[in-house]
Amino acid sequence: MMTHTVNTLSPEVRDMLVDSVQKFVDSEYDFESRRSLAASKLGYSEKHWQLFAELGWLAIPFSEDLGGLDGDFSDMADVAECFGRGLVLEPFFSTLVQSANVLKQSHNEALKTKLIPKIIAGELILALAWEEAGSGSNPLSVSSVASRVEDSYLLSGEKVVVLAGPQAQGFIVSAKLEGEDQLGLFYLPEDTLGVTLENYRLVDGSQAATLSFDQVRIGAANVVSLNAKTTLESSFRSAIFLLCAEALGAMEKLLRTTADYTKTRKQFGAPIASFQVLRHLIADMSVILKKTRCLLDHCTGQLRETGDIDEMDVAALKVQTGRAAQFIGRQAIQIHGGIGMTDELDVGHYVKRLTVIDGLLGNGRFHLQKITSAL
C-alpha cells in the first residue's frame, strides 16, 4: 500500500454533491420510473446522464487540469450509497469507477486528454472488460492475449459480464502480453473492427455483455498500460469499496421499507411488529447493517488518508457486505410474505440488485478464500 498525498474534496463540496444526488434520487427515481427505464432498450436515461455531467458528478475523480474536481474515490462513497437507495441504473459504476480508475493511473497522457474531458462532459460511457470465463473472479488471471506487431498490438480473447457493455461507447480491455509476465490494458472504441458484443440484461435490470475480439489491432495511441497488474489490483479494490457503498444504500432502504411494513401489516388482529420473532429479525437486520457500515466507514477513512485500502480489509468488506445483503434481502422477503415475492413490489428489486452486487467482483466465497490463503 502506497503512502502519498491524496487529493480529496473538501467536506463542504462533498456534502453539496451528495445533497444534489439525494435530491435527484428522490425526485427522479420513484419505483415506476425506474421500472420503465430498466425496461427501455437503452436501460438508462440520457437526460439523467447529462444532468450528472451538469451537476459535476462525472468530474469527481479527475484532476483539475482535465476539467475534473480533483477528488478521489472515497469522495464517491456517499454518491454510490444514494444510487443504491434509488437503484439507479445509469452506468456510473462502469464509467466513473471501474474505467476512470484505470484511466487515472495511465501514463498515456494523450489518451487521457482525449477521453477524460469527454467523460466529464457526459459524452462518453466506458466499460472495463476484465473478467473471463476462466478467471475465477481474479483480475490477474487473464487468458486474452495481446501480441506485439511492430508498433501495435493484436488482441484476441473473450470477456464476460462486461458491465454496461451494451451501453458503452468504448472498452478498456485487459490482456496478457505475449511472452511476458505482465498484463496490458487497451482502449477499444466501440466501432473497432473485429470486436463483437453479445448483449444481455442482468437479473437486476442492468445491462452487460460478452465481448469477443479476434486479432483486433490496437495502435500505440490506445495503449492504456503495459504494466497493469498493480493498476488492476488497486482499481479492483476501490471498485469493490464503491460497490459495497451502493449495497449499503440499498440495504438501508430495504430495512426501512421492511420495518415500516411490520408496523402497518396486521395479522392475528395486531400489527406484525408486535410479534417478538419478527422484532428480533428486524433487530438482526439492523445489527448486520450497522456493523457492515462501520467496516465500510473504516475503509473510507483508509482510502481518504492513504489513497488505497488494505487488501484484507477490502476482502472482509466484500465478504461482510455479501452476508449482510443476503441476510437482509432474504428476511425482507420473508417478513413481507407472498407480496415480497412479486415483481410489483420494490422489495424484490432491491433483493435482486443486492444479489447481483454480491456476485460481482468476486463473491463472498472468492474473498473469503483470499483471507484464508493469507492465514
Place this chain on the structure above:
Amino acid sequence: MADSSVGSLSTAELDRFRLEVADFLDNHVPDEVWEGVDKTTSYFPPFSAIMTMHKLLATKGWSVVGWPEEYGGPAWDEDQRHVFWEEYCKRGLPLMVPQSVNMVAPAIMQFGTREQKSKYLPGIISGEHSWCQGYSEPNAGSDLVALQCKAESDGDDYVITGQKIWTTWAFEVDHMFLLVRTSNEGRPQQGITFLLLDSMELPGMEVRPIIGLDGFPEQAEVFFNQVRVPKSQILGEHDKGWSVAKYLLEHERSGGGNGQFILKREIDWLMTLAAEVDDGAGGQLADDAVFKNKVAQLLVDLRCLAASENYLRKIGPHHQEAAQMASMIKLESMDLTQHVAELALEVCGSFALADQYDALKMGSTARPIGPASMLTVMAKYLNHRACSIYGGSHQVQREILSKMELMK
C-alpha cells in the same frame, strides 16, 4: 394415505418393478416434458409439462399413485410407491398438480357425496381437470381464519363476493376449491364453508396473474363479484368448512415423502455445476475442500430428511406424532431446498447473474446466457425464497411445533 402392506414384494420382484418404471420413464416421456424438467425453477415445473406428464402417466394408471385402490390408485405396496418416487424424482420429472391430486382429491374422498366423487375424481385421475386452491386473502395469509370472502345464501345458491390471492395457477386450471365466509357468528372457524367450483370463468369471476421475481406468473389473484354457485357445490357441510380445510392441510403437509429424492438430485446438480467452475487458482471448484465440506453438510441434512420422511411414511398420517413430523419435515426440507439454491448461486458467482427469462420460456429456443447448466440457478435462488412462506410460513410452523412441545 393408502392402506399399505409394507414389504410384501420380494427383492427380485421389487427390482423388476424398478426396471419397469425406469424403462417407461426413459423411453416414453416426450421432449416437451424434458424441456420442462430443464426449465423448472421452483417447486412447480412449467404447467404444460406437468399436464402432459400427468396424461401420460394416466395411460399407465400411474397418475395418482398415492390414492387408495378403490378410488383409482395402483395396487402397489408402500415399497413400490417408494421405488416409483425415487425413479421418478431422480429424473427431475414434474410432480402432479398437488392442489388436484394431494389436496382436493383426498378431501373429496373423505367428505364428498357419492355424486361428487364420481363427478370429480375421474377428471383428476385422467388429467382432464386440474384445480387451484382458494384459501389466502390479502388480509388472511398466515392468519387464514381471518378470511372474509363471503358467500351469501340466496335460495338454492350462494352468491360469492370477495377476493383470493396467491392462488397457484388460477389462470391455467379449470376448477377451484375455496373457503368462504358464510357466517360471522361464534368463533371465526365456525362460519367457514368449503366450496367446489366447476369453472374459473363463472360470471363475475376475474383472474389476474401475479408476476414473480423471475418474471413469470405462477400465482394469481381471483376476484368474485356476485358469483352464483349452487349449494350442491358444498364439500362437507354449511359452516363446517374448517374441518375439511384442516383435514386437507394434513395431506398438504405430509407431502409425498419424496423431498429426499428431489433434493438428492439438486445436490448432484450442485456438484456438476462446481465441476464447471474454475476456483481461480488453477483447479476446479468441485475439488475445493471448503466447497466439498459445505456439500457434506447438506448431505447430512439430506440423510436426516430421508430418515424423517421414511419414519412419517411408516407411522402414517393419523399417528399422534404425524402432525409434528409433518411440520418438521416442511421446515427441514424447505430449508435444505433454500440452502442448496444458495450454494448453487455461490458456486456460479458472476455466471449466475444474467436474466435468463428468454431462455427459460417454454417452447423458446433462445440460448442460455453463459453455461447452459447454470440456466436455472438465479431463478431457483429467487423463487425458492417462497419455500419458507407458502404452505404455512416458517414462523407459523415454528408456532405449531412449539405449541406441540409445550403441551407435552
